Amino acid sequence: xxxxxxxxxxxxxxxxxxxxxxxxxxxxxxxxxxxxxxxxxxxxxxxxxxxxxxxxxxxxxxxxxxxxxxxxxxxxxxxxxxxxxxxxxxxxxxxxxxxxxxxxxxxxxxxxxxxxxxxxxxxxxxxxxxxxxxxxxxxxxxxxxxxxxxxxxxxxxxxxxxxxxxxxxxxxxxxxxxxxxxxxxxxxxxxxxxxxxxxxxxxxxxxxxxxxxxxxxxxxxxxxxxxxxxxxxxxxxxxxxxxxxxxxxxxxxxxxxxxxxxxxxxxxxxxxxxxxxxxxxxxxxxxxxxxxxxxxxxxxxxxxxxxxxxxxxxxxx
Ligand SMILES: NC(=O)c1ccc[n+]([C@@H]2O[C@H](COP(=O)([O-])OP(=O)(O)OC[C@H]3O[C@@H](n4cnc5c(N)ncnc54)[C@H](O)[C@@H]3O)[C@@H](O)[C@H]2O)c1
Numbered sequence: 001x002x003x004x005x006x007x008x009x010x011x012x013x014x015x016x017x018x019x020x021x022x023x024x025x026x027x028x029x030x031x032x033x034x035x036x037x038x039x040x041x042x043x044x045x046x047x048x049x050x051x052x053x054x055x056x057x058x059x060x061x062x063x064x065x066x067x068x069x070x071x072x073x074x075x076x077x078x079x080x081x082x083x084x085x086x087x088x089x090x091x092x093x094x095x096x097x098x099x100x101x102x103x104x105x106x107x108x109x110x111x112x113x114x115x116x117x118x119x120x121x122x123x124x125x126x127x128x129x130x131x132x133x134x135x136x137x138x139x140x141x142x143x144x145x146x147x148x149x150x151x152x153x154x155x156x157x158x159x160x161x162x163x164x165x166x167x168x169x170x171x172x173x174x175x176x177x178x179x180x181x182x183x184x185x186x187x188x189x190x191x192x193x194x195x196x197x198x199x200x201x202x203x204x205x206x207x208x209x210x211x212x213x214x215x216x217x218x219x220x221x222x223x224x225x226x227x228x229x230x231x232x233x234x235x236x237x238x239x240x241x242x243x244x245x246x247x248x249x250x251x252x253x254x255x256x257x258x259x260x261x262x263x264x265x266x267x268x269x270x271x272x273x274x275x276x277x278x279x280x281x282x283x284x285x286x287x288x289x290x291x292x293x294x295x296x297x298x299x300x301x302x303x304x305x306x307x308x309x310x311x312x313x314x315x316x317x
Contacts, residue, residue, distance in 0.1 A: 016092030118142030126159030215282030
């Protein structure tokens with residue numbers, strides 16, 4: 001078996017030329033790895049390089065690893081060439097089960113024996129993705145948050161035929177490569193972070209549908225209320241600390257009954273034309289004519305600032 005130890009990984013293959021494939025490539029280049037990019041058509045290279053140029057501004061601001069360079073990237077549209085010398089494979093192909101299953105059937109033979117293959121899938125089960133793979137024991141989900149070159153979280157889970165050592169290896173490698181890996185306890189649709197995000201999203205849609213808040217109101221409330229605190233304390237610790245010396249016990253004993261109040265609607269609202277229009281109009285109004293690329297660049301600059309502030313706050317605590 002040719003699986004290197006996580007600290008000996010030199011070359012990563014990032015498969016797919018969309019925002020996630022290019023975003024992962026930017027991250028790994030910035031951490032000092034050689035990267036081979038598999039793109040389905042060589043026409044995708046120009047767009048890929050645009051993502052890299054945008055990402056590099058933030059990555060330089062965060063600090064590059066010694067020797068990191070965009071020159072250490074090569075492109076190919078041949079899958080076998082892409083993975084031939086890879087020490088780790090990050091798959092970022094379109095989110096279609098049939099397509100990923102066919103791809104893993106090929107990757108299972110092409111990727112050097114034992115080398116990890118991680119899927120960026122946003123919610124497909126690895127048990128399903130690996131169904132036709134001839135070497136499923138080294139396949140895992142490694143789900144990033146977008147953009148992968150900025151947000152640290154990677155959710156990891158194996159499928160039924162993945163071995164535990166592969167999951168552990170993925171955890172150790174992502175940690176070394178500067179990510180915040182979370183090994184999930186069970187294979188569940190939507191994983192952990194997306195499910196939490198969706199719960200928030202459902203409540204927001206209910207409030208807009210009922211005329212209780214506009215999209216702008218929702219974002220003002222989030223950005224000035226929970227969001228700054230959530231960057232430093234998750235929901236559980238925020239409630240624990242907020243309840244004084246009694247902590248979470250006080251929270252649950254005192255406020256537990258309130259969980260039964262009909263505040264949380266949980267079921268998604270009907271996505272009527274009216275709700276759709278309210279959401280679209282509200283967001284367009286808030287965007288005030290700004291181009292999405294400018295807003296994405298502004299977002300990236302601000303996230304760099306948040307990440308630096310969080311790091312400094314944690315170092316000081
Ligand atoms: N976009 C997001 O916000 C986001 C966030 C986290 C995870 N993901 C997941 O990451 C993966 C990639 O997402 P994306 O938005 O970059 O995808 P995308 O659909 O934009 O791009 C996929 C790329 O895959 C390649 N491709 C096309 N057909 C292929 C085939 N038949 N075989 C192999 N490769 C092929 C192409 O290079 C294409 O650019 C998906 O699984 C997605 O669910 C997406």
